[in-house]
Amino acid sequence: MKTLIIYSSKTGITKKCAALLAANIGADSCDLFEISGNIPEISDYECVVVGSYVRMGVIDKKISAYLQKHKDELFETKFGLFICSCLADKVDEAITKNFSEEFLNRAAIIDWFGGELPKEKLKAVDKLIVNSIIKIAKTDPTFTVYEKIIPESITNFSNVLKEN
Numbered sequence: 001m002k003t004l005i006i007y008s009s010k011t012g013i014t015k016k017c018a019a020l021l022a023a024n025i026g027a028d029s030c031d032l033f034e035i036s037g038n039i040p041e042i043s044d045y046e047c048v049v050v051g052s053y054v055r056m057g058v059i060d061k062k063i064s065a066y067l068q069k070h071k072d073e074l075f076e077t078k079f080g081l082f083i084c085s086c087l088a089d090k091v092d093e094a095i096t097k098n099f100s101e102e103f104l105n106r107a108a109i110i111d112w113f114g115g116e117l118p119k120e121k122l123k124a125v126d127k128l129i130v131n132s133i134i135k136i137a138k139t140d141p142t143f144t145v146y147e148k149i150i151p152e153s154i155t156n157f158s159n160v161l162k163e164n
């Protein structure tokens with residue numbers, strides 16, 4: 001299944017998940033592109049996957065813009081969407097907030113691949129934000145900070161795309 005995977009990643013976690021997904025689908029048939037790269041035509045592929053990190057509740061605006069711009073082509077192709085993020089309780093909210101209903105209805109699969117917080121890769125201001133999120137999580141039960149990639153979700157995602 002010739003697959004195009006487009007992703008955006010600030011600290012490398014979404015990139016790592018995109019590469020794991022490509023390995024699951026079959027790396028030979030997958031082309032991986034960072035959103036700022038020279039992305040090929042959707043019509044050259046049987047399947048398209050778009051993935052982004054979430055920061056302050058939102059996915060990368062370049063990914064949102066790509067989805068809007070290529071909506072019609074995507075809706076004629078099999079496609080899946082994934083996010084990488086660390087607030088386990090906010091995953092559903094992040095998905096419904098960032099992907100419009102028509103995307104939710106038409107995607108073969110939309111899922112969360114978990115996330116990580118590689119503190120050594122964060123800018124000082126981002127470290128402050130992360131520290132305050134972790135602090136809130138200690139007292140607010142609706143803020144669970146989850147710091148792991150979920151390989152089973154990636155395998156399942158690839159299986160759903162292969163089966164559909």
Ligand SMILES: Cc1cc2nc3c(=O)[nH]c(=O)nc-3n(C[C@H](O)[C@H](O)[C@H](O)COP(=O)(O)O)c2cc1C
Binds near residue numbers: 055
């Ligand atoms: C400044 C900052 C803000 C973040 N905001 C959120 C958020 O609103 N919700 C969430 O679930 N995760 C949030 N995260 C966690 C990231 O989504 C997580 O670290 C993800 O794995 C990053 O992927 P990347 O390495 O591809 O950029 C935030 C992380 C940082 C550094």
